[in-house]
Amino acid sequence: MAWRTISTSDCKLTPVEVSVLNAIQGATTGLQTRLTDTVAEFIAAMTAAGYNVKNDGSVPDQLRGHITSRCLWLFLTDFAQLKSMMTDGRRDMANKAEAMLEKIAQRTAGAIEDPSGTAASNANWNSNNKLILRTQPTPSPSVQFQPTPPGMPYANPNAPADD
Numbered sequence: 616m617a618w619r620t621i622s623t624s625d626c627k628l629t630p631v632e633v634s635v636l637n638a639i640q641g642a643t644t645g646l647q648t649r650l651t652d653t654v655a656e657f658i659a660a661m662t663a664a665g666y667n668v669k670n671d672g673s674v675p676d677q678l679r680g681h682i683t684s685r686c687l688w689l690f691l692t693d694f695a696q697l698k699s700m701m702t703d704g705r706r707d708m709a710n711k712a713e714a715m716l717e718k719i720a721q722r723t724a725g726a727i728e729d730p731s732g733t734a735a736s737n738a739n740w741n742s743n744n745k746l747i748l749r750t751q752p753t754p755s756p757s758v759q760f761q762p763t764p765p766g767m768p769y770a771n772p773n774a775p776a777d778d
Contacts, residue, residue, distance in 0.1 A: 618673040618730050621654060623647055625679065626687045632700055639696055646690050653686035660719040667729045675728040678715070685712035 623646050628636065636642045654672055661668050674682055688709030691697050718724040 618669055618675050618728070619679075620671070620673045621650060621679055621682060623650055626650070626683045626690075628687075628700075635697070635700075639694065642694055642697070645693055646686075649690040649693065650683075650686045653682050653689065656685075657682055657716060657719070660716055661727065664719050664722045664724070666719075666727050667731070669730045673730075677728060680708075681712035681715045684708035685716070688712075 623643070626646065636646065651672075654674060657674060657678060658668050658672075684705070688701075688705055691701050691705070715724065719727070
């Protein structure tokens with residue numbers, strides 16, 4: 616994961632919705648303003664909760680979906696002409712984003728990626744990475760198994776079952 620800036624193109628709109636948006640005077644500017652405000656809202660909550668943040672308007676990838684969902688929902692409530700775009704799915708995603716913002720403010724959000732690239736936690740649970748992956752070569756065993764000498768019986772998993 617990384618910290619990146621979000622643009623209005625990250626707000627999931629269909630081509631038809633984009634054309635409607637472009638036809639309404641001030642809507643495109645309104646979406647950009649709402650996005651800037653929403654990013655600032657999340658950055659302020661993270662700063663208040665003690666998370667490290669960047670001051671360049673970028674956000675951690677893990678929060679991008681929450682930020683764009685909240686931004687889009689608040690934007691749609693700003694423009695009555697866009698009421699048809701206010702779907703149940705978008706409302707549900709906005710509610711999840713609201714819950715995440717609340718968790719950040721209460722310092723219970725768990726690990727949020729630090730701008731340096733490491734997971735940082737100000738929550739009340741252990742959030743260290745638990746990736747189980749061997750990155751070093753496996754050591755050779757202390758005892759090597761010898762192949763069966765010729766003529767000795769061996770187990771054949773494909774043999775017929777004993778009766």
